[in-house]
Every structure is written in C-alpha cells, then in structure tokens.
Amino acid sequence: MNKRMTLKVLAGFVLVLGTGAALAADxxxxxxxxxxxxxxxxxxxxxxxxxxxxxxxxxxxxxxxxxxxxxxxxxxxxxxxxxxxxxxxxxxxxxxxxxxxxxxxxxxxxxxxxxxxxxxxxxxxxxxxxxxxxxxxxxxxxxxTDRMAAEKVFEDMKKKGISKVGLLSETSGFGASGKKETEAVAGKYGITLVANETYGPKDSDMTAQLTKIKGAPGIQALFVFGLGQGPAIVTKNVAQLGITLPHYESHGVASDEFLKLAGKASEGVRMPSPALLVADKLAASDPIKKVVxxxxxxxxxxxxxxxxxxxxxxxxxxxxxxxxxxxxxxxxxxxxxxxxxxxxxxxxxxxxxxxxxxxxxxxxxxxxxxxxxxxxxxxxxx
Amino acid sequence: MLSEFLQFLFSGVTVGATYALAALGFTLIYNASHVINFAQGEFIMLGGMLTVAGVSAGLPLPVAIALAIAAAAVVGMLVVRFAIQPAKGADVVSLIIITIGVSLVVRGLTQISLGKGTHSFPAFSGSEPLHVLGATLLPQSLWVLGVTAAVVALLGWFFSRTLTGKAILATAYNRLAAQLVGISTNKVLFLSFALSAALGALGGVLVTPITMTSADVGIMLGLKGFVAAVLGGLGNGLGAVVGGLLVGVAEAMAAGYISSAYKDAVPFVMILFLLFFLPRGLFGARVTERV
Amino acid sequence: MRRSRYPGLLALSLFLALLPLALPNAYTYDVVVRILINAILVMGLNLLVGFAGQISLGHAGFVGMGAYSTAVLTTHANWHPLPAMAAGAALAGFLALMVARPIFRLKGQYLTMATLGLGIIIAIVIGNESAWTGGPDGMPVSSLSLVGFELSGEKRWYGFMAVLLVFSLWSCQNLMDSPFGRAVRALHGSEVASQVVGVNVGRYKVAVFVLTAMLASVMGSLTAHYVGFLTPGVAGFFHSIELVTMVVVGGMASLYGSIVGAALLTMLPQLLATLEGWETVAFGAILVFTMIFMPRGLVPTLAARFGRTR
Incomplete structure (x- = not known):
C-alpha cells in the first residue's frame, strides 16, 4: 500500500474543497x-x-x-x-x-x-x-401551515354538514405531517375520521385503500393529503370505483398539472389554495391581484x-x-x-x-x- | 366481502403485471450475463417518458410508442457496449455498482432533457371502468395483462423454437460450453440487453395511462422487479411472471386487509421468509453447486 | 503480517494532525468529520464484504438502527447517550445474530436480495413509526456529552473522530492478522477449502456479520449526535449502496482503501453540488468509469501500478 499516494490524493481534495470559500463579498x-x-x-x-x-x-x-x-x-x-x-x-x-x-x-x-x-x-x-x-x-x-389547510377544509365541510370523513394521506414528509395536523384539529370542527389510510409517494394504484375507505361506516367525504402525482392517481381511482363522495384535496395539488393528470376525474374536487391558480378571476380590488x-x-x-x-x-x-x-x-x-x-x-x-x-x-x-x-x-x- | 376482495385482487394483478415485466427483464439479462441489472427500472421509465415526449412532439401515439421501445432497446445496447463489456470479469458487487451508475446517468439525462414533471397519455381504449361482480377494472389493466401474457407466450416460443433463443438459453446454462459450440456469447449479451430493455419500455408504455410516469419512476419499479425475479427464482421466466403477480397481489391485499402503511414492507418480508426456507426462490433450480 | 503496520498508522496520524492547517472553516471541518465517520463505517463493512467476501446491500439498516436507537432513547426516554448507544449496538447485534444463519446459507444474488430486503424493512419501519421517529421529515437529536465534556462543534468532533479512526484502523489490522482474521479471509478464497482445513465457516460468517452490524450501529449513533438531525434516509437503500460503493471504489480487503473510498465518495457530492442539475449524471458516470478502469478499487490498483505489494 502506497501511503504517499494516498496522502497526495487526500491533500489534493482538501485543497479543492478549500477554494470554494470566501471570495469577494460585494x-x-x-x-x-x-x-x-x-x-x-x-x-x-x-x-x-x-x-x-x-x-x-x-x-x-x-x-x-x-x-x-x-x-x-x-x-x-x-x-x-x-x-x-x-x-x-x-x-x-x-x-x-x-x-x-x-x-x-x-x-x-x-x-x-x-x-x-x-x-x-x-x-x-x-x-x-x-x-x-x-x-x-x-x-x-x-x-x-398544513394545519391551516386542514382547518380550511374542515370549515368548508362543516358548512356542508359533513362530520364523518375518510382520510387518505401520503407517507411522504408532506403527507405525514398533514396527517398529524389533520388528526389534531378534526375534533375542533366536530369531525370524526372514520377511515385513516396511507399510500406511498411512488404508489401506482390506490384502489385497495379507497375500497376500504368507501366501506367505512357513515362516511360522508374523502380528504386526501398528498403531493404531485399521487393525488392525481387517487382521483382517477375514485372515478374508477364510482365513489361519489365529496372529494377534498390539500394545497399539495394546487397546480394546473393536477388537472391535466387527473383529467375528467378531477371534476368537483375541492381544495384550499393560494389565489395564484385563479389569478385572472380575482377581483380588481384585491390587494394581491397585481403581484399574482x-x-x-x-x-x-x-x-x-x-x-x-x-x-x-x-x-x-x-x-x-x-x-x-x-x-x-x-x-x-x-x-x-x-x-x-x-x-x-x-x-x-x-x-x-x-x-x-x-x-x-x-x-x-x-x-x-x-x-x-x-x-x-x-x-x-x- | 367478495367485491372488496375482487377489487384488491384487480388492483394487485394490474400492479403485479408491471412488476412481472420488470422481473422478466431482470431474468433475461441475468441469464445471459449473470448481471443483476439495477438499471432495469430505467428502461420502464424510458418507455413511458419517451412516448410522452413523442406524443407532445406531435407524433401519433402508435408511432411514438414504437420509437420509444426502439430507443430503449438502443439504450440497452449502448449500456452493454460502454458499461458492461468493458468491465468484463468484474465481480458481482462491481457489476451491481456499474448498473446503479448507469441508472443514475439515464435518470439524470432524462431529467435534464425531459424535465422532472409527471406525465400521462390517454388509455388505449377509453377509461370507462368495467364492472365485475361489484368490483371495477380499467380496460387498460386488461391491456397490461393481455400484453404480458402475449409476451410470455412469445418468449416461450422464442426460447424453445428459434436458434437464437436456444443460443441464449445455452449461454445461460454454460457460457464456456456455448462458446465452444460456436455461439457468439457477445451477440447474446447485446441481444438480451436489447430485448430486456424493449420489454421494460413496453411495460412502461402500457402502465403509463394508469400509473403516470416521470423521470424517477424507475427506482421503485426496478427494486420491486428484482424482488419479483428473485421470488420466482432468478433465471426462470415463468417464475418471474408468477413472482411479479404475487408481489403485486400481496401488496394490494396487505393495503386492503392489514395496513396500507406497511404494504411496501410486505414483499421484502415475504422474500426473506421464502429465502430462509427455499434458498433458491420458488422456481429455482435445485442443483448442488460445483466448487 | 508481511510488513510492520506502524509506519502506515504513524503517517495517517501525522496527516490527521496536520490536516486542520488546511481546513479554512467549519464547513470543511464538517465534510472531514463526515469522511472520518464513513471511513470507520466502511472499514467495518469491508471486513464483511472485502475480507469475508459476503455481499451486503442492507448495511445502512444497521446504521439506521443505531442512529434511531440513540435518538429515540435520548429524546423520548431521557436516556444518557452512552447507554442508548450501547442499547442500539446490542439491538443491531442481536438482529444480525438472528438473521445471520439463514442469510448466510444463501449465495450470490440471493444473499444480495436478502440483505437488501432486511435494510429496506428497517428503513420502512423507521419511516412509518413517526410518533417515535418523526417519520420522513426526520427528528432532531441532542448533542453528545461524555463524562462532563460536551462534544459539540466541528473542531471537537474532528479531534474525537481522528483519534477514533486511527484506533479503529489499528484494531481492524490486528483483528485481520489474528487467527480469527485469517480464518475469515479463508472464507473469501474458498468456503469448501476452508471447511476442509477445519474452519467452521458458518460460525465465522456470523461473527463477522454481528461485529460489523454493531460497529455500524455505533457509527450510526455517532452520526446522529454529530449531525444533530436524523432522517430515514440514513437507513435507506441508497445509503447502503453508497457504503458498498465506498468499499469497492477504495478497494476490497484494503483498510486504507476504505479510508480513501469514504473520502472520495463523501466529497464527490459536495464537489458536484454546483453542477446545476448534472450532479446525478456525473455521479453515475464516475461510478461506472471507476468500476471499469479500476475494478479492484483505487488503492489496490494504484499500489499495483506503482510496483509495491499490498
């Protein structure tokens, strides 16, 4: 074993590391x-x-x-x-x-x-x-916060007299945190989670979980907490299974991409979102309209x-x-x-x-x- | 409840068919070269992503699909030429690292050229679900299952009836002996990578309308395909298909009846127990190893 | 064995003692501390993969067990880090002991699959039990204090890890030169031949596996306390691959190689981080090229080229 070589190689890399530091701070x-x-x-x-x-x-x-x-x-x-x-x-x-x-x-x-x-x-x-x-x-x-997203959704459910909800959350950090907050604030709005299932961020079929949720006693609405393509697949699966429950999503799908991916199945899906997605529909007097x-x-x-x-x-x-x-x-x-x-x-x-x-x-x-x-x-x- | 059980079964079989195609690819390459190809999932990804790219460039869907599969096969051959062949004689771990390196390169290049977004294209024959005894099934699932079955039948014919197929089999059994009777094991290597890449891409195309695709779908699919291939006893084509379906169904049943949070662990627990009792998988050869 | 190992140890000590002169800020110290942690981890794994010839694609699982054992026990049960660390090591060792026998009856790709599965199961458990582990978002970990001395800050950790590295290297060298080590090396050559000359193959494999699992667990605990933040990625499949890659790139059955491998692969992502989206491609390409041009790993290949024996 040639130690000198090793030393040189190590020293070389240390030098490379060092040069990234502190140049002019203008x-x-x-x-x-x-x-x-x-x-x-x-x-x-x-x-x-x-x-x-x-x-x-x-x-x-x-x-x-x-x-x-x-x-x-x-x-x-x-x-x-x-x-x-x-x-x-x-x-x-x-x-x-x-x-x-x-x-x-x-x-x-x-x-x-x-x-x-x-x-x-x-x-x-x-x-x-x-x-x-x-x-x-x-x-x-x-x-x-994800707690606010859950609160916004529950507020809307309460208005519609929904109290028994099935939650389907993603096992990603976003979904897991959303699940925790959702569970925490449900009581405040008089909501009971009659089903509480999860799916993996790379899962390609959630009909099993949805079938289980569909069968939950007294269920009145579905709430999905996830990001990106997962909720889009869920939405398609919901249509496939013929589930007609009110379907709520979190702000994790707040994009036009979700609509493209889920296609016709997305019709009627509700979610809390910043105003960006409806920028052109904002009232002219809205203080954020210009920026958005x-x-x-x-x-x-x-x-x-x-x-x-x-x-x-x-x-x-x-x-x-x-x-x-x-x-x-x-x-x-x-x-x-x-x-x-x-x-x-x-x-x-x-x-x-x-x-x-x-x-x-x-x-x-x-x-x-x-x-x-x-x-x-x-x-x-x- | 029957309808619930059926629904879980449909879900499992659909996903399982994807795993089966991935596992078939693993098996083909393993047979020809004893390489465990961790880049197999990337071929599946390429099938879906390249078709999406073709369609958005204005090509008709069938043309885009054909081009995507052909392109994946070419990528498969490039992989042999630039990563597998030069590493001749490397041991198992080195080859695993090489295929992982290849998968990183393929995924990275796809992200750069086609973006990180998620895409899909319409199902081949509509998305109106079929109702069977209270459960529902998408027509696209039938496409996936049908094509998988057709592929298995074709491969069976290819390996038992054609000279090329027999040459691949012979190489799998005994590389040296195959060389001695005049089989170009090099060609076999290229052919099996191209074939396995094309199969993977085909799988990717078929499932995209159901599962959608993005540049990083290959990671998980590759791993599950490997599990399925080992479950069926690496090197056995039929075993790979059975393994894939088993993994898919086990996951769906676990999600439905046990815990959706732990369904991803199920195939791995399954494989550990299986290996502890049947160290060569379900359909593995029961031969003693020579030393 | 063939040559005294003290010149090498001395050179390494000297290098580690002088290295701080070339480290401009806490960030560079941080990278070096991570290198040192990985180096010890990889040396341990090398005993299993390089010396005993048994592939493991699930080693990060044990690292994760150690990391989360200390994190959970110190956070939720108010344990002192040291007993928590010992508990983690005991847990990892016990698990390794339980699965070692059936796992090492397996060969080649089946062994690969089994170790991979084991690691992934551990990672899934960590990711799912979010009440304890914080789930995929991770959890903070307290700093480490050893008998009244608070081990915090990159510089203190550097000193601690540098000493630990030299000590680990010395221990591993001793171990591999002992009768135990010779028996383990014999496994790599030919299991049947070892059996014939009276080596109890099964027992040695189990012993090495348990030993490396416990070492991995301890290093996991140290990582947790050093970084102060843990995610399930520490137990994940990609981390396992990273560790094996460090072994192979540095050189199978070369302890100095493990240090070099750990250094290169820990620094590489840092060097590539400014490539604007090309990181993945570059990292993958470097893996492929290294394996093609230096299939035996850097240190053995270079050693051979410069005409010295190992």
Whole structure:
C-alpha cells in the first residue's frame, strides 16, 4: 500500500474543497437549499426556477441597495440530513447574507439550529407548524401551515354538514405531517375520521385503500393529503370505483398539472389554495391581484409552463427578504431580521403578510381560497 | 366481502403485471450475463417518458410508442457496449455498482432533457371502468395483462423454437460450453440487453395511462422487479411472471386487509421468509453447486 | 503480517494532525468529520464484504438502527447517550445474530436480495413509526456529552473522530492478522477449502456479520449526535449502496482503501453540488468509469501500478 499516494490524493481534495470559500463579498448573497430532485421535486423545481427568475429580474433593474443579488443554491434531493450539510456550507463557506429555502418541513427543521446558532435570517418555504411554533428568533416562513389547510377544509365541510370523513394521506414528509395536523384539529370542527389510510409517494394504484375507505361506516367525504402525482392517481381511482363522495384535496395539488393528470376525474374536487391558480378571476380590488398576475405571466413567459403555488412561496420568500433588506438599508443580519419581523401589509402572491414578534408567518385563513375543479380549470368554490 | 376482495385482487394483478415485466427483464439479462441489472427500472421509465415526449412532439401515439421501445432497446445496447463489456470479469458487487451508475446517468439525462414533471397519455381504449361482480377494472389493466401474457407466450416460443433463443438459453446454462459450440456469447449479451430493455419500455408504455410516469419512476419499479425475479427464482421466466403477480397481489391485499402503511414492507418480508426456507426462490433450480 | 503496520498508522496520524492547517472553516471541518465517520463505517463493512467476501446491500439498516436507537432513547426516554448507544449496538447485534444463519446459507444474488430486503424493512419501519421517529421529515437529536465534556462543534468532533479512526484502523489490522482474521479471509478464497482445513465457516460468517452490524450501529449513533438531525434516509437503500460503493471504489480487503473510498465518495457530492442539475449524471458516470478502469478499487490498483505489494 502506497501511503504517499494516498496522502497526495487526500491533500489534493482538501485543497479543492478549500477554494470554494470566501471570495469577494460585494453582491448580496442569497443562500438556498431546495429539494430540486427526489419526491418533493414537484415543489422544489418550480421554487428554484422562480428564485432564478426573480433574482435575474431584480438584477436587471439595478439590484438591491445598489448591489447585485447572487443566488447560491444546492439540491438536497429531498433528504433533510443532506439539507443540514448544505446549510452549513451556505453559512460557513459561502457566507450568505440570508437563507431563503428549505422545500420540506424536514429540510427546514434540519437547518433551523444552524441558522439560530449562526444568527442568520432564514425564510423557509415549507408548511410545517413546528417551523414557527414555538417562534424561533431567526426563522420565518411563507406558505400556510398544513394545519391551516386542514382547518380550511374542515370549515368548508362543516358548512356542508359533513362530520364523518375518510382520510387518505401520503407517507411522504408532506403527507405525514398533514396527517398529524389533520388528526389534531378534526375534533375542533366536530369531525370524526372514520377511515385513516396511507399510500406511498411512488404508489401506482390506490384502489385497495379507497375500497376500504368507501366501506367505512357513515362516511360522508374523502380528504386526501398528498403531493404531485399521487393525488392525481387517487382521483382517477375514485372515478374508477364510482365513489361519489365529496372529494377534498390539500394545497399539495394546487397546480394546473393536477388537472391535466387527473383529467375528467378531477371534476368537483375541492381544495384550499393560494389565489395564484385563479389569478385572472380575482377581483380588481384585491390587494394581491397585481403581484399574482405579474408573477404568473413572467413564469409562463420564461419557462413555457404554468406557474404553481409552490413557486409562489419562493417568490414571496425572496421578495420578503429583499423588502426587509431594503427597509433595513443594510445586510446586517440583526437589522434584516428586525425588518422581517416588522413586515406589515406586504402584498405577495400567497397573501398579504403581516409579521410580528409572535407570528413569523404573517398569514391568516383568509388568504387561503377554497377552489373547485370545473371543466378542467380551477374556480372559486361556492 | 367478495367485491372488496375482487377489487384488491384487480388492483394487485394490474400492479403485479408491471412488476412481472420488470422481473422478466431482470431474468433475461441475468441469464445471459449473470448481471443483476439495477438499471432495469430505467428502461420502464424510458418507455413511458419517451412516448410522452413523442406524443407532445406531435407524433401519433402508435408511432411514438414504437420509437420509444426502439430507443430503449438502443439504450440497452449502448449500456452493454460502454458499461458492461468493458468491465468484463468484474465481480458481482462491481457489476451491481456499474448498473446503479448507469441508472443514475439515464435518470439524470432524462431529467435534464425531459424535465422532472409527471406525465400521462390517454388509455388505449377509453377509461370507462368495467364492472365485475361489484368490483371495477380499467380496460387498460386488461391491456397490461393481455400484453404480458402475449409476451410470455412469445418468449416461450422464442426460447424453445428459434436458434437464437436456444443460443441464449445455452449461454445461460454454460457460457464456456456455448462458446465452444460456436455461439457468439457477445451477440447474446447485446441481444438480451436489447430485448430486456424493449420489454421494460413496453411495460412502461402500457402502465403509463394508469400509473403516470416521470423521470424517477424507475427506482421503485426496478427494486420491486428484482424482488419479483428473485421470488420466482432468478433465471426462470415463468417464475418471474408468477413472482411479479404475487408481489403485486400481496401488496394490494396487505393495503386492503392489514395496513396500507406497511404494504411496501410486505414483499421484502415475504422474500426473506421464502429465502430462509427455499434458498433458491420458488422456481429455482435445485442443483448442488460445483466448487 | 508481511510488513510492520506502524509506519502506515504513524503517517495517517501525522496527516490527521496536520490536516486542520488546511481546513479554512467549519464547513470543511464538517465534510472531514463526515469522511472520518464513513471511513470507520466502511472499514467495518469491508471486513464483511472485502475480507469475508459476503455481499451486503442492507448495511445502512444497521446504521439506521443505531442512529434511531440513540435518538429515540435520548429524546423520548431521557436516556444518557452512552447507554442508548450501547442499547442500539446490542439491538443491531442481536438482529444480525438472528438473521445471520439463514442469510448466510444463501449465495450470490440471493444473499444480495436478502440483505437488501432486511435494510429496506428497517428503513420502512423507521419511516412509518413517526410518533417515535418523526417519520420522513426526520427528528432532531441532542448533542453528545461524555463524562462532563460536551462534544459539540466541528473542531471537537474532528479531534474525537481522528483519534477514533486511527484506533479503529489499528484494531481492524490486528483483528485481520489474528487467527480469527485469517480464518475469515479463508472464507473469501474458498468456503469448501476452508471447511476442509477445519474452519467452521458458518460460525465465522456470523461473527463477522454481528461485529460489523454493531460497529455500524455505533457509527450510526455517532452520526446522529454529530449531525444533530436524523432522517430515514440514513437507513435507506441508497445509503447502503453508497457504503458498498465506498468499499469497492477504495478497494476490497484494503483498510486504507476504505479510508480513501469514504473520502472520495463523501466529497464527490459536495464537489458536484454546483453542477446545476448534472450532479446525478456525473455521479453515475464516475461510478461506472471507476468500476471499469479500476475494478479492484483505487488503492489496490494504484499500489499495483506503482510496483509495491499490498
């Protein structure tokens, strides 16, 4: 065994590692860890595209505080443990000024201790309640929580006199967290879960679970908590089995892609969603109309693909960060954090954000709209 | 309840047929080269994704399907040429790593060129479900089952009646002896990869209207196909089909009657118990190994 | 055996002692600590795969057992990390003991399948029992304190792991040169031949399997405490593959190879992370090329090329 060779090889790699560090710090560096591949790519991919697009647009119009923005991003492949490693890299090696990212609740939570310890503002794009409860000094988030999604759905069910619900959730982080929150708030709305089944994110047929749910005693509605193609297959299976129960989805399907994939079977599906999907149908007086319409158009022009609400979260996260930096007049981390916390009435694609020392999300249920699929399009549910 | 049981059975058989096609591909390649091809799932993915790409480029569906299957077969041969042949003599673990490397390359390139989104195309003969004794079945499921059956029959004929098929079989039994009687084991290698890739792609095409497709569907399908192939006793075509159907049905029954959360563990528990009692799978050869 | 092993150990110690001079920030320390953890893990796996010649595609399952044992016991039952770690190792060892006999009756691809299945089952259990494990989103883990000394921060961990690596290497070398080790190596050559000369094949396979499982479990526990955050991916199929790849890329039955393999494959994703979507392709291509051009692994191949014997 030749040790000298080994040493040289090792030393070479150490050098390569070292050079990535600390170059000139003139631009404002935005650090981002997103799940661009893996099960949450459905969220992470539009998020990254959005960040790249918005950064480009801001730079073209002169940047922020006269400085250009620079996006440093890594893909955690939907593994929270990897996000932790990349989080360290962004903070310690890339020396970013602010973190915008964390596609999943797991990825976010794995980076929270890093941001708290380093004292760096962190705007998460994930839905989990633990991110903001209890409030963490440096951590903010843009999407509604999955608890709010469940509450919005239950509110609508209550209005229709539904009390016995079958839950079908995905075993992904998104679905598992949704399941937990759904179970937690069901009682508050007088809802009983008469069936509680799960499916895997890569499953290709859910008729077995649905058959079981269909047979649950007294069932009045179906609630599916999942992301991307899973709920689309569920929706097709529902049609195949001839289930006519009211069918609710979570905000995890809030995209036009869902309608395309599920086809005719999607007719009548209801879900809580940010207004992005119905941007053109918003009243002209709606404070977020202008932002939403502009974002949807930019995205479509740039990527020849429909914007999704997940990209919207990224848009809002970055714009909140930029707004805070502008108001702080500096990238000093404590000042930016204070400015973020003082955000008031900031209109973005998801809603109007008003943060406080006790609320690091700044959205209420009103920003969630109940939508219904009609003739291959999303419309406001009645 | 009969209708419930039937529904679980239909669900299982539909999914199982996909696993069966994947397992057949595993078996073909294993027989010809003793390579456990962890890239098998990617061929299935290519079938679905390339057809989607063809259709969205304006080709009629049958043309897109034919092109996708042909392209997958070409990819299969490229894999032999650039990854399997140069590694001649490598041991089992190295070959496993090579096929995993290949699957990463294929998946990565697909993500870059065709995107990460999920796609589908319409079912071949409509999506109006058929009703059987209170359970429902999609016409597309019949397509999957029918074509799988046809493929098995064709392969049976191919291996027992044609010279090429016999050459592949001979290579599987004894590579050296096959070479000695003048069989080009190289050609056999290419042929079996191409065939197995085409089969995988065909499977991918058939199930896409039911299960949809995206650049990363291959991972899970490949693994389940491997389980099915081993369950049936690696190297046995009929065993692979039975193994695939068994895995699919077991999963559906588990989801229906036991726990949908643990249904993914069922095939693996099954295979562990089976191997503990029948170390060579259901249909494996009962031969003693020479040393 | 053939040559004294002390020059090698000394060189490694010296290298590890000087390495901090080349580490500019906490991130680089972090990468190196992960390398050290993986290196020990891979050395252990190499005893099984490289020396004894038994494939395992489920090794991450044991890593996951150790990681989650300490995480769950310290979080939910307020255990001290050390007994929790021991409990994890005992659990992993026990499971390995239970399945070892039937598993090692299997050969080749059937053995591959069985170990793969075992690992995946463990990963599925971890992913599903979210009340304990936090499910797919993962769970935070407290830091490790050893007799009043808080092991936190990358630098302290670096020191700790560096010492542990040298110690592990020394132990593994001793073990493989002992009569036990020679018997284990004999398995790789020919099981029948070993049997003929009186080696109890079954017993040695079981012993190596249990030993590596326990080592994997302990390293899993350490990973959990070091990173401070755990996801089911630690027990997953891809992690198993990663570990075996480290063994093979570094060199089967080469302990130094394990260190090199761990170093390369831990750094590679970091180096590729800026490739904008080409990471997967590059990683896959590198795996294929390494296996084609250095089928015996880096260290043995290079050693042979530079005219030295192992």
């Amino acid at each position: 631009p404002i560096r935005i650090g981002s860890v997103l799940s661009v591949t893996g099960p949450a790519a459905f969220l992470g991919d539009p998020e990254l595209k959005t960040l790249q697009m918005v950064v480009e647009r801001i730079n073209k119009s002169g940047g922020v505080l006269g400085r250009q923005l620079e996006l440093v991003h890594y893909d955690d492949a939907t593994d929270a443990a990897k996000a932790n490693g990349f989080g360290k890299r962004l903070i310690e090696s890339d020396k970013v000024d602010i973190l915008v990212g964390g596609t999943t609740t797991g990825s976010t939570m794995s980076m929270v201790p890093l941001a708290e310890k380093a004292g760096i503002p962190f705007v998460s794009l994930a839905g989990g309640v633990p991110i903001i409860e209890p409030v963490k000094k440096w951590v903010f988030k843009t999407p509604h 319409v502009a974002y949807a158009k930019d995205y479509k022009d740039r990527y020849k693909d429909d914007a999704s609400t997940f990209g919207g979260y990224a848009h809002d996260g970055l714009m909140l960060a930029v707004d805070a930096i502008k108001r702080a007049g500096t990238t000093d981390k404590e000042k930016v954090r204070e400015a973020l916390e003082a955000t008031k009435g900031f209109a973005a694609t998801t809603g109007v954000y008003s943060m406080s020392a006790t609320d690091h999300m700044g959205l209420d249920l009103s920003a969630f709209r109940m939508l219904e699929a009609k003739n291959g399009d999303w419309v406001f549910a009645k």
